[in-house]
Amino acid sequence: MTERETPSVDGLVIGILGGTGDQGRGLARRFALAGHPVIIGSRSHERAHAAALEIGHDVRGLANRDAAVEASVVIAAVPWEGHGDLLSGLATELAGKIVVDCVNPLGFDQRGAYALPVAEGSAAEQAAALLPGSRVVAAFHHVSAVLLLDPEVDTIDLDVLVLGDDRQATDLVQALAARIPGVRGIYAGRLRNCGQIEALTANLVSINRRYKAHAGLRITDI
Numbered sequence: 001m002t003e004r005e006t007p008s009v010d011g012l013v014i015g016i017l018g019g020t021g022d023q024g025r026g027l028a029r030r031f032a033l034a035g036h037p038v039i040i041g042s043r044s045h046e047r048a049h050a051a052a053l054e055i056g057h058d059v060r061g062l063a064n065r066d067a068a069v070e071a072s073v074v075i076a077a078v079p080w081e082g083h084g085d086l087l088s089g090l091a092t093e094l095a096g097k098i099v100v101d102c103v104n105p106l107g108f109d110q111r112g113a114y115a116l117p118v119a120e121g122s123a124a125e126q127a128a129a130l131l132p133g134s135r136v137v138a139a140f141h142h143v144s145a146v147l148l149l150d151p152e153v154d155t156i157d158l159d160v161l162v163l164g165d166d167r168q169a170t171d172l173v174q175a176l177a178a179r180i181p182g183v184r185g186i187y188a189g190r191l192r193n194c195g196q197i198e199a200l201t202a203n204l205v206s207i208n209r210r211y212k213a214h215a216g217l218r219i220t221d222i
């Protein structure tokens with residue numbers, strides 16, 4: 001395989017839909033620390049503004065729609081239950097952009113976490129179906145929001161698996177993942193193979209509960 005040049009992600013404006021949650025605020029914090037302009041999106045401008053103020057580092061808070069318009073790369077970090085409706089309502093705003101999906105369709109009961117069936121195969125494939133004008137990439141499914149948010153944690157020991165059908169877009173998201181100290185972005189296949197990546201999060205939740213950890217994955221021999 002020929003070595004490909006790592007694309008520059010310097011100065012890339014990152015928007016996060018549902019950025020007021022743990023995962024969104026965690027990613028916002030890490031990308032802002034890496035020097036990126038970051039916009040937190042929310043259904044409520046006030047909640048977005050409050051979350052942005054709390055994070056600091058010049059993070060801005062806007063309504064989801066405005067975050068989608070202003071950012072060049074948009075991360076969807078909403079619960080599975082709201083994923084389809086939110087994205088279908090923003091198809092126009094997200095056209096032409098890279099949309100990074102980190103959504104894990106999981107259920108929880110007294111026995112723990114389990115993967116929910118998804119008609120399209122995965123949340124990321126649902127996003128691709130709803131956003132025909134966007135370049136959908138799947139990533140950040142296994143990174144712990146607790147670690148992202150912890151000011152005592154400088155380095156996160158983790159590979160981020162990046163999936164997608166557009167090679168330039170997956171290259172860029174791999175480079176973006178690597179902006180978080182300790183993290184490597186590893187290409188892990190096309191979107192049709194994203195279902196098991198999302199479902200694997202249920203296993204990580206079980207590991208975390210048993211070992212009281214924030215477990216991540218490392219891919220060997222790369």
Ligand SMILES: NC(=O)c1ccc[n+]([C@@H]2O[C@H](COP(=O)([O-])OP(=O)(O)OC[C@H]3O[C@@H](n4cnc5c(N)ncnc54)[C@H](OP(=O)(O)O)[C@@H]3O)[C@@H](O)[C@H]2O)c1
Binds near residue numbers: 104105144
């Ligand atoms: N937490 C983690 O460690 C982690 C790790 C990897 C991946 N993920 C994935 O990242 C996503 C977000 O996780 P989270 O823990 O941050 O979730 P969360 O706190 O439950 O939700 C994130 C934000 O989504 C918005 N939201 C909630 N319900 C919505 C709906 N029906 N429609 C539109 N927006 C809605 C809310 O923001 P507003 O009310 O301000 O709009 C909320 O603050 C999930 O899909 C999860 O599977 C999480």
